[in-house]
Every structure is written in structure tokens, then in C-alpha cells.
Amino acid sequence: MDVAEEIRRLEEEIRRTPYNKATEHHIGRLKAKLARLREEAEKQRRKKSGEAYAIKKEGDATVVLVGYPSVGKSTLLNALTGAKSEVADYAFTTLKPTPGMLEYKGAKIQIIDVPGVIEGASQGRGRGREILSAIRVADLIVIVADVFNVHTIDLVKKELYNAGFRLNEKKPEVYIKKTVTGGINVKTTVKLSLSEETIKSILREYKIHSGEVLIREDVTIDRLIDAILGNRVYVPAITVVNKIDLYPEAEIPKDAIPISAEKRINLDKLVEEIYRKLEFIRVYLKPPGGKVEEEPMILRRGAKVEDVCKRLHRDMVENFKYAKVWGKSVKFDGQRVGLDHVLEDGDIVTIYAK
Template identity: 50%
Template sequence: MLNTGNIVEEMARTQKNKATEYHLGLLKAKLARYRAQLLEPATKSSGGGTGFDVQKSGDARVALIGFPSVGKSTLLNKCTHTVSEAAAYEFTTLTAIPGVLEYQGARIQLLDLPGIVEGASQGRGRGRQVVSTAKTADLILIMLDATKSDEQRRLLEIELDAVGIRLNKRKPDVVFKRKTTGGITLNTTVKLTKTDEKTIRSILASYKLHNCDVMIREDITTDEFIDVLIGTRKYLPCLYVYNKIDAISLEQVDKLAHQTHTVVISCEAGLNLDYLIKRIWDELGLVKVYTKKRGAHPDLDDPVCLRKGATIEDICNGIHRSLAPNFRYALVWGRSSKFSPHAQKVGLNHQLQDEDVVSIFTK
């Protein structure tokens, strides 16, 4: 097994200053490469054990992650029509249990993942499976115990970061293209203050990338550049959900509630659960689109839920795969219509907005 521990120790021993930046950059690149090999083995082992490849269903998937006994199963039971075994002892949930949260006509899959343990990124516990399933989510809910220290949050963030899940961050503005010849072309449109060209070139060499074009358009760190090279990083929105607020003081609740990307709840007392569901909906950024048959009223009971920025082509694919190939035109009423409140005749590339009504005409 590859020893990531030695590299981590060497990085901890190395004093951070201008002279050691280059050396640290190479160590970080090596560590990222080893971790990628640990979590994504080249050959897939077959059979054995209970996997938790849960089929993705509904309009979006939300992964519940947290240490054992923080109340994930109770939340799932309260918000969905699922019975996930909850108990006062640790490690009750051993396989991923999906539940469906219905909100504003959308079906959101809530996935209760087994309690993450420290060292999941090294494949300890059921870490690898938990992580690969979390990567398929559209939103991560990190569930925390409000009665415990913030160390729990820090440990989970470290674990998720180590496996390539970047919380509440966007992809670095870097364009990277491999070539067959011509060496390395490195261009920057901004001054680099957190890394330098020498470090970037040495990281490219350590990944055996000797022919490529790199265009850096923001002041990135060495870590962010490594993320771009690895290319399997997931940038996911995350809500920190503090449970058991009925067991702490009002001052503490107020302090937690004012942190960014944070919701405070009590599953047992049923406090603030409606607000949590609304925040989940807002974070997912879904739009509801209603369909209308010719000569009929729009079907307001069964919206099609799509991502923000979805097009007519997306709604065609969402209804039936035969629609897009036979598409003639669509009529759209609502915010995205240029002639609102009247309909606009549009093509497949037209972007839809929340609560639009669409009529599709085929050949």
C-alpha cells in the first residue's frame, strides 16, 4: 500500500517560507497522486460485500454525511417516508439508505450514508464507498452535533477534501490542454502570489506532462493547480446542519445560526426542519417547468424539475428520449418568454426559467 503518511509527516516537518514553497509543491503533487490511486484503483475488484451503489432517482440527490449518532437517520425518518433504523448507539446504518423528500412538486433523493470515520480517505471503515457515493450527489449535508466541539466539522472537511470533494468552492479558472509535441506553453492573465511558474512547471514534470498548454486566469494556489491536473475533483455545494440545538444555550444557537452555509435544527423536537428543507431547495438551484398539451390547460400538478440554465432540449430529454430528435418548435409562456405574458416560439437551445409553461410540437 502506498504510504501517504510519510509524505504528510514530511510536509508537517517542512517550515513554510519562500525557499521551501517549491519543495512543498512537489510533495503536495505526490500526495494527491497517491491518494487518487488509493481511492480509484486501476483494477476494479469483483464481487464480495454489500456495495452501496444506490440507483440515482428523483430530480436531485442529497448526501447526508456525519459522524455516527448525530441524528442522520432521525432526520431521514422525519423528512421522508423512509424508515432508517435509528438508535442511541454508534454505527447503526451500515448500508446507504435512500429516502425521497417531496417539495414543491420535486422529488429529492436524500441518502443517509454510513457514519464516516476518521481515515475514510485511506479506505478505513466503509470510507471508499461512502466517498464514491457522496461524489454523485448534487448537494452535501454535513450533519453535526451542536453539543460537541467544532473539531468534528474540521475532521469531516479534511476527510472530504482528501478524497477530492471541494465544498462550497468553484472550479479554478484554469484552461489545461494536453498536446503531443511542442513542449509546455504557460500563460497567466493575473499576477500569481500564492504559487509561481517554477512550482507549476515542476508539478507538470512530476505528472510526466511535457507537452501541454496552460492558461491561468486567476490567482490560484498550488493545491488548486493540482486539482485541475487531476481533473476528478467534485465541486459541491454544502450545508452544515447542526442538530440537537434544544440541548445548548440560545447564545450558542445564535452564534451557529449566523455562520455561512449553516442551518440549526433539532430532529427530536422537530425544530426548524421546514426551513432546512427550503434551504436544501435553494441550494440545489432547481427550476420547475410545467408542460401543456395543445388546447388544454397546463399540468400544474406534475412539474418537470431541471437544473438552473436548463434548455428546451433538457426538458425534451426529461419527458421522453424520442422528443428531441423529432422536435419542430416549442411555445413558452412565463419569465423566459420575450413577449410575456404571451407565448414565444423557441428552439431547442432556449433557456428556461422557474415556473415557465412549455408546449412542445414534433414533426
Template identity: 55%
Template sequence: MGLDEEIKSLEDEIRNTRYNKATSQHIGRLKAKLAKIKDDAVSRAMKSAGGGEGYSVKKSGDGTIVLVGFPSVGKSTLLNKLTGAESETAAYAFTTLTVVPGLMEYKGAKIQILDIPGLIAGAAMGKGRGKEVIAVVRTADLIVILGDVFNGVHVDVLMHELYDAGIRINKPKPDITIKRTGYGGIRLNTVGAVDMDIEEVRAILAESKVMNADVLIRGNNVTQDDVIDAMMGNRMYIPAFISINKVDLISEDERKEVEDGMREKYGVDPIMISAHSGYNLEKLQDAIYDYLGFIRIYMKPYGEEADMEEPMIMRRGSTIEDVCRRLHRDFVDQFRYAKIWGTSVKHDAAKVGLQHKVADGDIVTIVTKL
């Protein structure tokens, strides 16, 4: 049995087996075996990639996003509109043969956008240029899944390829620790409402020949797939959203039908755009900025006016310590206190410490010992 046949056989058996307590161990074992086979195939494809010209891109700016789509979906046109980069465009497939970077400046943020060769079905297993492309996608801070109004099914294929490549979109990394030991079998500890017993975990780990380990699962609604991902240890958790291009080529009613179909299938509103005409590109830029979790911090040198022209771009949840490290590593060692004007404090000019979380629009003064 070839690789494709073995994968299909396992997927069919999982799909046709009703999940209950009696079958949970069997299903868990099948899922773990399937994940191992796919992961081995992807790893072999990655190793054989060779890192050809154009596929090693140094990350720059405040964040990096990758445009993921089928060939000729309009990625190059979109990149050119957003950044002014020179990515060749043409009305035939596989125009982009290398990774083309561009820089978009928006709301004070410098955002690197990568136009990659189009993904096709089987890309995760190395078909087409998939092996090189997937390697680039795994380094992104955000994925824009770009479809077009004529081929909505492509979005399904792209989602599947990203999943097979170990990329989990719009999902927090499960809090699961698997620590191998030399004896004692599998020992399971849980914190939260975990509806999974030790036999299921034991069956999953056995597929990777893990017979002795301490397993700690924290959180609620943890699934077998989460445990399998923790066992593999190489999953990437990346935010993503769907955008549908070429809306200028269909009627208003057809556009609404596409939009409603995407909403019903994926539970989110796709961003409907036309890279050619520029329709809704500002909405797309807003989504990129928001999904990257950017906030703007304005620095005020001690005794001087705040610089309101060039904000420091940070991520939601950043602390004063993160701000100090961005300025210079010595600022942490020499830190005395910070003063803040803004929504993260109860009153202006409030003194705060290193662990204080900043908010969008805060004005910050760092006071050091020297």
C-alpha cells in the first residue's frame, strides 16, 4: 500500500468509526498513527527542499504576513497594491516562482508581506513547490488565506494543506506537558474539565513508542488532537483570516452568495476585496493590523514633549519591560520606574513598574538610575 492509500485508509476508518467510550482508545490510536505518517512525509519533503533561491527570506519590520492561495488567485497584484513591491503578474498560473517580499506601512507599523508561489493540493507532502512554500509559511506572524469568487473550494484545500503541514490557525497552543521518564508507565494529571482518560492518552503516546511519561493537561475541552499535537512537538500556532478576491468580476447578488457561503461554512465574515480595483483594501489593512495585535506607544523623554509622530509598535499584552527591551537591554537593568499617560492607568503621570501592561495610545516616560 502506497503512502496516499495508507493515509486515505486511516482517514476513512476514523470517519466511519462512531466515537464513544468503547471506541475512544482505538480512534485515538488511529489519529496518532495518521499524524505520525503525515508528519514523517512532511519532514522528508522539507529535508529534500534544499532551500532554493528566493525561499530564504529574512523577517523584517514589526510583523510578517504571508499571502497563501492557489496559483493565479491575485496574490502578486495584491502585494503590489499594498506595498509597491515589484512582483510579476500575469494571467497564467505559477507566475511567482520565488518568495517576493514587500513592506506595507500602516498606522505607524512596518509590516512585511510575502508573496509566495501558489499552493496546490498535496503541497504539504511536497507536491509542486509546496515543501519550500510551507517552510516560509511556518515562520509567519499572520496568514492571509486568499481565495477568489470563482473557486471557493480552494479555501478548503488550503486549510487542509496548512493543517497537514502542522500549522494550527486561530487556535491557542494547548497547555499540555509530556515529560518522558525511564519507568513508571504513563501518569496523567489534569487541571480543569478534561474529558479524556489515561487509556486514551496511553494509546496515543504508544504510537510514538512513548511508554513512560508524566503527562500534565491544563485547561478545558482538550481533545485527542491536542494531545497528538503536543506529542509531535512541532506544531505552529498562527492567526489567520480569509479574504476573497476578484469581487469586481461578479454581481452584487453573486458576491453576497459567496460571502454568505463562507460565513456559514467557516463561522467568520471573509473580507471581500478586489486587488485589481482596490476595493476594500483599507478594510484588509485594518484586519492585518488588528490580527497582528498591534498597539501604538508614544515615548516621552524625561522633561521633554512626547514624540507623537513616530509611535513604537508593540503587541497587545506587552509590558513596560518589553518596551525597555525594545529601547535597549540596559534599560531593564537601570530601570527605576515609568510614568504613563493613557488608558492603562487610573490617572495621568502614574508611576508603574516593569510588569505593568501598556495599552494602545499610552504615552510613556522611562526613568533610569543613571
């Protein structure tokens, strides 16, 4: 039995097996083995694959428009950025990633239109693997459907999930430190639904037979596997339903923004939501002995002093001595900090270099 057949067999067995306490251990092992085989199959595919799509990141953040063909992604890109992506009434008009730049509240937001993602894309249909691999650079994914094909939202989300994307999720609070001997020692700060036996059997499926495991959430089988693999993409996402001008009575999911890219309906609401989801912060630079610059540097929440240095000059990190910070992120104004200091919105930063 080859890898593809074994994957299908495991998927079918998981579908047939009801989940309960009695089957938890068995399902845990099946899911762990399935995820491992999928990883092996993907590695083999990458070795054999030729041309791939590539996205060059520019601006302060990168947003990728993802959806079925002919839902209006190209029209939306053009409406948001003034780009000239080809628009037509037939499928697969976009044959490679097409970029545009949206400027909003001082932030330069790169918007990318990629070829359509169809059912089976994560298995390679329609060059789906290349497309899904390329969008791993996204800081935000906008899933686009139209009023006549709202069902494609769930299909696209499924393909993204199968390709390793975890939309609007945080990384699992699971920390694994492998050791040479001593077996698996599981420690937790919360009450777990999974049994320790199930957790250990999943770890062993990935050849982890000794190690310290700290779990700080009531982790599921799937999130435990994600933590072990460590290659999932945790990215915020927005869902939009396009062409509402053609079918105003359409039933729109509660969490989706109804728009018309062509008629520019609700685009202001979408842009504001993109800005909010990207969690920008403004950091003001103050040269040593100088005045605070009026124009802020736009960064993402969680940015550190090191990120400021990288934006200023490629050698700044190597020549860094210390920084002084005024603002919410420090205990007192003018506090000395290092490269790993996390900044807050409105902070003022002075960099001292060698």
C-alpha cells in the first residue's frame, strides 16, 4: 500500500469511528499517523515539483485574497488599490499572483490577488499546492466568495486547513523539550480532557519517547498534533461576500462582510476591518539629541526594538548598543532597553549604535 492509499484508508477509518472516551486513544493515534503521512507526502512532492509561485512582500503588511475562480478577487484588488489585474467573466483569469498597494491611516498594505483555489487544491488540483504554499507569507487572508456561491467559503476554509493554515487561532500552548532518557513527563496547568495515555501515544507516533511536555490549555488531539509538527501557519482572516448588488436578498453568513467591489459598496468597512485585523502600531523615532519625527514607523503588534533596527538599516542590529523608550511599554520614560523589548502603540524610540 503506497502513502496515498494509506492516507485514504486512515481518513475513512477516522470518519467511521465515533469519538468518545473509549475511542479517544485510538483516534489520537490514527490522526497522528495521518498527519505524519501527509507531511511525508508533501516533502516528497516538494522534491519533485518544478515551478512554484512566489510572493515578494512589500509595505507594512501583506494581505492575500483567496477564493474560488470568478468570485471577483481581481475586481476587488483593483477597487482597493488601483491595480490593473485582468478581469473577465471566465474562470482562471488570474494565472499568477498580482500585487497592489493600499495606503490607509499611514500604513502601506500590500494586497495580493492569487489564482483561484478550488476543492482539492490542498491535494494538488489546479496547481493548488503551489498557490497555498505561496500564500504562507500572508499577514492576513481575505476569503472571497460571491452571493451565488456562498458555499465556497467553507470549501476554501477546508483547503486552507488541510494545507496547514489555522485561521483566527493562536498557537497551542504546548511546549515540548526532548530529552535523551527518562520517558515522557507530562505537566499541565489546566484540567485536560485528553488522557495522559493518549497524549503519550501521539508523541510516540512522532518518535518522541523521552521529553518534558508542558500543556497550558485544554488541548485537543488536532491542536496537540499541530504543536508537535510546529509548521502550522496561524494567521488572521476576514470573509467577504462579493456582488451583493446583483442579489441583495442573498443570505450572508453573520461573520462575513457583504460588499460589491464593482459598485464600491461597503469597501470602506472592509478596509477598516483589514486595518483592525492587522493590529498596526505607530512608533515614533527620535534621533539621539534630536526631535521626535512627525511621521511614525508602522509596525505590527508584538514588534520589538529589533524590528525597528531592521527597518532602519540592515547593519543596525549588528551595531546596536541600546535603545531608550518613552511610552506605554516602559516603566518610566527614557528607560534603557534591549533588542527584545516589545513596543506599544505611540512609543517613542531612540536607537544608540556603535
